[in-house]
Amino acid sequence: MTVATADGQPETPVSLTTARRLVVKIGSALLVDEASGAIRQDWLATLAADIAACRQAGQQVVLVSSGAVAVGREHLGLRGRPLKLEEKQAAAATGQIRLAHAYQDCLARHGITVAQVLLTLDDTEARRRHLNGRATIDQLLTLGAVPVINENDTVTTVEIRFGDNDRLAARVAQMISADTLVLLSDVDGLYTGDPRRDPDARRIPVVRELTPDIEAMAAPAPPGHSSGGMVTKLAAARIAMGAGCRMAIAMGRTPHPLRALGNGGSCTWFLPAAEPLTARKRWIAGSLQPFGTLTIDDGAVAALKRGKSLLPAGVVAVAGSFERGDPVSVADRSGHEVARGLSAYSAEDAGRIAGHRSGEIAAILGFRGRSEMIHRDDLVLTGG
Numbered sequence: 367m368t369v370a371t372a373d374g375q376p377e378t379p380v381s382l383t384t385a386r387r388l389v390v391k392i393g394s395a396l397l398v399d400e401a402s403g404a405i406r407q408d409w410l411a412t413l414a415a416d417i418a419a420c421r422q423a424g425q426q427v428v429l430v431s432s433g434a435v436a437v438g439r440e441h442l443g444l445r446g447r448p449l450k451l452e453e454k455q456a457a458a459a460t461g462q463i464r465l466a467h468a469y470q471d472c473l474a475r476h477g478i479t480v481a482q483v484l485l486t487l488d489d490t491e492a493r494r495r496h497l498n499g500r501a502t503i504d505q506l507l508t509l510g511a512v513p514v515i516n517e518n519d520t521v522t523t524v525e526i527r528f529g530d531n532d533r534l535a536a537r538v539a540q541m542i543s544a545d546t547l548v549l550l551s552d553v554d555g556l557y558t559g560d561p562r563r564d565p566d567a568r569r570i571p572v573v574r575e576l577t578p579d580i581e582a583m584a585a586p587a588p589p590g591h592s593s594g595g596m597v598t599k600l601a602a603a604r605i606a607m608g609a610g611c612r613m614a615i616a617m618g619r620t621p622h623p624l625r626a627l628g629n630g631g632s633c634t635w636f637l638p639a640a641e642p643l644t645a646r647k648r649w650i651a652g653s654l655q656p657f658g659t660l661t662i663d664d665g666a667v668a669a670l671k672r673g674k675s676l677l678p679a680g681v682v683a684v685a686g687s688f689e690r691g692d693p694v695s696v697a698d699r700s701g702h703e704v705a706r707g708l709s710a711y712s713a714e715d716a717g718r719i720a721g722h723r724s725g726e727i728a729a730i731l732g733f734r735g736r737s738e739m740i741h742r743d744d745l746v747l748t749g750g
């Protein structure tokens with residue numbers, strides 16, 4: 367789709383086909399038949415075919431799927447009434463296996479391996495686990511698998527709310543620097559009013575900024591409805607846009623929902639101002655307070671300026687108290703800050719491997735950690 371902006375800005379091509387790293391969120395209402403509690407296998411097969419086509423086109427795909435509670439409650443005889451938290455958790459534990467199995471089956475038909483990743487929102491927000499989650503999902507994508515992610519509902523301490531996966535999907539997109547997030551939904555975008563009640567409601571094709579006017583368009587989900595409604599979708603849009611990731615709300619009920627979107631199907635695109643890596647680096651440089659300092663030699667300073675990662679060999683001193691994933695300042699020998707980044711090692715381990723070649727890490731620490739002290743994606747130059 368090519369869109370012209372109301373304020374006469376140049377036309378911007380917006381299309382699913384330009385996505386390189388794509389996160390797709392699938393809601394319970396799409397995946398699970400409300401009457402029977404069964405997985406809608408025919409629809410899922412069309413989604414799997416679309417995912418295979420995306421991968422054929424060289425796109426990386428990550429799925430965030432709901433539906434564990436909806437599938438599981440059937441098998442535990444918990445249908446037809448509201449569930450208590452522990453009942454939902456029990457239902458999720460039962461349903462998640464079936465869900466994973468369904469994805470495994472339908473993607474295996476296209477020769478695609480799936481990997482189950484269960485996260486809590488905390489994992490995507492706390493920096494330490496953030497770095498681990500990012501590395502694992504990166505690795506899965508490198509190895510050609512499709513991660514299928516859901517919230518780890520059995521250990522969550524807060525109420526399991528439908529719609530939370532909208533936010534989880536946006537956090538995942540942020541965590542892995544995805545460039546595109548698609549929320550497959552039971553509506554084809556954001557409307558100026560509730561299209562179920564207001565015949566004059568118009569769909570907004572493109573949103574570039576979440577203004578109060580836009581926020582006011584989000585109607586809460588009707589009671590009993592399994593979708594989180596627009597409120598959580600706009601919350602997701604806020605996270606995604608802040609992370610430099612564009613986001614679409616698109617109709618998922620019909621067969622081949624990604625193909626339809628790729629062919630210019632109706633939706634709402636939320637377009638960020640920056641690219642994902644730029645947004646991530648801004649976050650690292652600006653909003654995080656360093657927990658310590660790594661002092662590095664002149665060779666390492668020069669390497670960082672050429673866009674390289676920081677290797678342990680270039681580190682001459684470690685100060686402060688930090689854990690793996692914490693933000694640290696990087697200074698030259700005269701104490702002048704040259705960069706900031708997320709350390710792949712705790713202060714203690716960093717001190718032990720400082721000055722050593724990456725090949726020696728395993729022998730010194732007793733485990734094989736990252737080759738880099740700070741990976742270049744987690745590093746931003748700050749000095750002049």
Ligand code: GLU
Nearest residue numbers: 432433434435529530531
């Ligand atoms: N994690 C929940 C489930 O799999 C759903 C959360 C949501 O729909 O947003 O049932």
